């Protein structure tokens with residue numbers, strides 16, 4: 352293609368809005384939420400959507416857009432997306448992460464391209480298409496744009512679900528983020544593992560590195576960490592060999608992981624130091640009894656007198672049972688129309704859906720990203736323009752199908 356003809360090709364409005372959104376630096380730890388809110392409120396105006404900005408926590412705005420349905424007696428459909436993105440190591444990127452450049456092959460490169468600015472734009476652009484076709488939906492749609500998911504959602508979705516503003520939405524079902532898929536398939540997340548982040552603190556006596564100092568902080572800590580690692584090994588074996596009830600291999604979301612992610616101890620080789628610390632990232636599978644699991648971990652720590660401090664723990668939420676929701680049939684039929692497979696799974700990490708499911712709002716996590724490597728939180732995150740545009744058509748059918756039940 353000559354530069355002339357390249358220039359002449361008009362970019363689809365959906366792609367333009369996507370790239371504009373990607374250029375707003377909503378990157379943790381100092382996201383430009385003001386710039387983001389300005390963009391979203393203008394966008395809502397463009398599509399004639401009602402728009403409200405709610406600041407439940409100072410400096411952390413939530414944007415709620417509404418497209419009223421023809422049957423207000425029905426519970427609404429929540430289309431959720433988080434507005435923040437994770438930090439970048441710019442030196443590892445081949446293109447600037449906040450310029451949203453489009454490469455010759457159509458790849459749009461930016462932090463947030465997969466996680467999850469694409470999803471927010473899909474909701475909007477699906478609405479634009481439905482409006483262009485003069486379609487009206489039965490159920491009211493609420494698009495919720497929430498802050499701080501990437502740092503745990505405590506000032507975002509967690510406070511939002513407890514607010515009167517959320518109650519007013521009369522939520523019946525929610526869509527939220529999923530992950531990319533390397534195959535011609537979309538993952539459909541109907542539940543999540545529960546994060547439990549722990550700091551372990553071992554104390555002991557100090558002394559010369561040549562002696563048997565008793566008790567020793569590092570000895571206590573390592574003996575305790577052995578238990579976490581032995582458990583990790585057994586869960587890894589389960590993941591390798593176990594099959595689920597339908598005969599398919601289980602996935603990461605079905606097992607519990609106990610990873611040691613932080614280690615801090617010592618000052619000098621020949622000094623036995625009086626304290627050693629570790630950070631553990633635990634993800635509890637939905638089938639696990641939290642009380643029993645907590646008791647087991649407490650006993651591991653008690654055996655060597657190690658103090659256990661919880662940094663954050665999510666106490667679990669019921670998974671959304673696929674067969675109990677007509678929305679599941681909609682997903683299947685829309686996927687069939689778009690010739691893409693659906694792979695239902697438990698999300699291995701945590702999203703804002705956990706707060707929705709916890710208060711009884713069923714939720715599916717899905718991102719219409721097929722034939723694409725999973726690059727969330729990674730360098731050179733991208734989404735191809737064609738995959739993105741196919742996503743718009745997918746969401747037109749998905750949203751209209753779900754909102755016309």
Ligand SMILES: CSCC[C@H](NC(C)=O)C(=O)O
Nearest residue numbers: 500501502503546700701702
């Ligand atoms: C526990 S709150 C942090 C949320 C983050 N979510 C993802 C998708 O990476 C995580 O699971 O670590």
Ligand SMILES: [Zn+2]
Nearest residue numbers: 433466467528
């Ligand atoms: Zn995300």
Ligand SMILES: [Zn+2]
Nearest residue numbers: 437466501727
């Ligand atoms: Zn993320």
